[in-house]
Amino acid sequence: MPAPKLREGITPEGLNALGVGHLPAWFGVEAVGLAPGRLSARMLIRPEMLGPDGFLHAAALIALADSAAGYATRAHLPEGAAGFSTIEMKTNFFGTQTEGVLLCEATAVHGDRHTQVWDAEVSSGGCGSRLALFRCTQMILWPKGH
Template identity: 30%
Template sequence: MPFSKLMGVKVTSAGKDKIEAEIEVRADLCTTGGIMHGGAIMAFADAVGAIGASLNLPDGAKGTTTIESKSNFLGAAPEGEVVESVTVPIKVGKRLSVWQTVIKRKNGQQVAMVTQTQLVL
């Protein structure tokens, strides 16, 4: 996933039921005030949700694509910190899967909760 690589997403563990990843909050991922941009947070969550969906594809599927994403921004992630994500399936079906990603700072403070729906292609 070239864009995820560009952002610096590092997957630390991946299985059908849970994906864990982290990303360093760099200046180029920030908005005013040196905090992680909402779009960067959403892109991070989208990347790890897509990994979960891909790991759960049924036989013969060509891939997956995000068809819906909802983000709740719960706190700021300042430049220089590493934020961690945990992504779990809410439902995995034959045509759709729904994933929830919680992003936190190392001190446990929540940054965001993102729920997305992935379509099986």
């Protein structure tokens, strides 16, 4: 399946600006790279992202992966689409860390007029080890009457 088409004029900086005042910016998610069928993001771990056990809370990883997949979907929306909504997310966790930077690479698996599916792999910014793998399904929303 060919990757969904990257929309002209979309940049990581523009996507980051959309997150200001919303959950992605609150968590510190930052899109850092964009190419056809791909989006790279990062997030610095802060102490309040740890669970009571002292390890990274799963919700922090989910916030990074869902934001990366969401930004990727927005950057690849079909012409005329009004937006999108996450309709399913599956997660596998493989490890954790307590400080440093998390990296996320979202890669297109499927894209058409109705849905997009993205794999989002979260890894440690220090050693590159994979911490989690997500599969996000996005429903494409269209204006009424379209």
